[in-house]
Amino acid sequence: MRANNMPSAVTDRSQLPQAGRIVVKVGSSSLTTVGGGISEEALGGLVDQLAAVRNAGVELILVSSGAIAAGLAPLGLARRPRDLARQQAAASVGQGLLMARYTQAFGAHGVTVGQVLLTAEDLIRRQQYANAFRALNRLLNLGVVPIVNENDTVATHEIRFGDNDRLAALVAHLVKADALVLLSDIDSVYTGPPGEGGVRIPRVDSATDLEGVRIGSAGKAGVGTGGMVTKVEAATMAAESGIPALVTSTANAAAALAGEDVGTWFSTRGGRRPVRLLWLAHLATTQGRLVLDDGAVAAVGSGLRSLLPAGITGVDGDFEAGDPVEIADRHGRVVARGLVNYSAQELPRMLGRSTHELALDLGPHYEREVVHIDDLVVV
Ligand SMILES: Nc1ncnc2c1ncn2[C@@H]1O[C@H](COP(=O)(O)OP(=O)(O)O)[C@@H](O)[C@H]1O
Numbered sequence: 001m002r003a004n005n006m007p008s009a010v011t012d013r014s015q016l017p018q019a020g021r022i023v024v025k026v027g028s029s030s031l032t033t034v035g036g037g038i039s040e041e042a043l044g045g046l047v048d049q050l051a052a053v054r055n056a057g058v059e060l061i062l063v064s065s066g067a068i069a070a071g072l073a074p075l076g077l078a079r080r081p082r083d084l085a086r087q088q089a090a091a092s093v094g095q096g097l098l099m100a101r102y103t104q105a106f107g108a109h110g111v112t113v114g115q116v117l118l119t120a121e122d123l124i125r126r127q128q129y130a131n132a133f134r135a136l137n138r139l140l141n142l143g144v145v146p147i148v149n150e151n152d153t154v155a156t157h158e159i160r161f162g163d164n165d166r167l168a169a170l171v172a173h174l175v176k177a178d179a180l181v182l183l184s185d186i187d188s189v190y191t192g193p194p195g196e197g198g199v200r201i202p203r204v205d206s207a208t209d210l211e212g213v214r215i216g217s218a219g220k221a222g223v224g225t226g227g228m229v230t231k232v233e234a235a236t237m238a239a240e241s242g243i244p245a246l247v248t249s250t251a252n253a254a255a256a257l258a259g260e261d262v263g264t265w266f267s268t269r270g271g272r273r274p275v276r277l278l279w280l281a282h283l284a285t286t287q288g289r290l291v292l293d294d295g296a297v298a299a300v301g302s303g304l305r306s307l308l309p310a311g312i313t314g315v316d317g318d319f320e321a322g323d324p325v326e327i328a329d330r331h332g333r334v335v336a337r338g339l340v341n342y343s344a345q346e347l348p349r350m351l352g353r354s355t356h357e358l359a360l361d362l363g364p365h366y367e368r369e370v371v372h373i374d375d376l377v378v379v
């Protein structure tokens, strides 16, 4: 585990064998058969590779999808349901079956596993965050492999990740992992979706390395959810918070963890960011928009200044104080996202005015910034 704010010491895929703590995510597409249901063989093959790494002393967290897929057959469902209620039912039935398989497969290697079901709220709200960290950390200290999934049965549409790729990136951030490994049915990110003649992208150091790349969302036989889009997003989230990420196939898991030249490597871009800002940048559903004049765009865009009412020319949407909003220039280009300190009802009479004047006129409460620098991410 690393100290706060320090990027991972693992700076290249060849150094993965030196990582002390790794989060591995496996998707439904690598655990299920074409006809649906969990493939005993696929799961066993993955566990053989991971148990060897765990038994070599690496602290390992497995974020595993597959609960919904595992619940289909017992419920007589032919394919993944679209409605939330049946997805919840399938996950409820399937999660236990999935854990039973993992318990048995890891157990054959002398490795104990523990189930950890998380919702988005557990990873974003400070108190729950500390609680989840404590639990995972203790499991790791005890030599257990925590097996994490989204708590699909209780998650609602509003707070749902829906894909485990971004959940895995937040878990990697939470436990201060040295690396995140995202496994699916394809060996790397390609310049285009399969069948379109793309070539492997071995390494991503910045957003420009993905310019012109066509990343599709369709997975095999409808069992996967986010496709490559959510994997690239998750790898980028991790990289931006100081954790390198590798995207590859389940078949390549052992080679990847041995530091071989497989998959797509996302190198780190800076130190750790608070989880609140990761959420704002990549996950939050914004509830409205603030439009700024050019001076305010420059101030906010510098990443060094809070947003004050004087620089705001327009307000759209229906939001409460504390909600996430988009911050745009006068052409409608989004320049930042932030947590706003005032509601959509309060803001219009504040626009263009200095905080000092507002405090005199409306009371000391109105001296605060509209979006504080600590609650703002430049995009
Ligand atoms: N540019 C791309 N490079 C690689 N794979 C891509 C690309 N665009 C789309 N994909 C698709 O993403 C799929 C992996 O996503 P998904 O099925 O959701 O996996 P999982 O269930 O493991 O999360 C691949 O099988 C592939 O069809």
Ligand SMILES: N[C@@H](CCC(=O)OP(=O)(O)O)C(=O)O
Residues within 6 Å of the ligand: 026, 027, 028, 029, 064, 065, 066, 067, 068, 069, 091, 149, 150, 152, 162, 163, 164, 165, 223, 224, 225, 226, 227
């Ligand atoms: N939590 C859901 C999986 C969601 C998910 O991310 O699926 P996938 O795209 O296959 O990794 C489940 O266990 O079925």
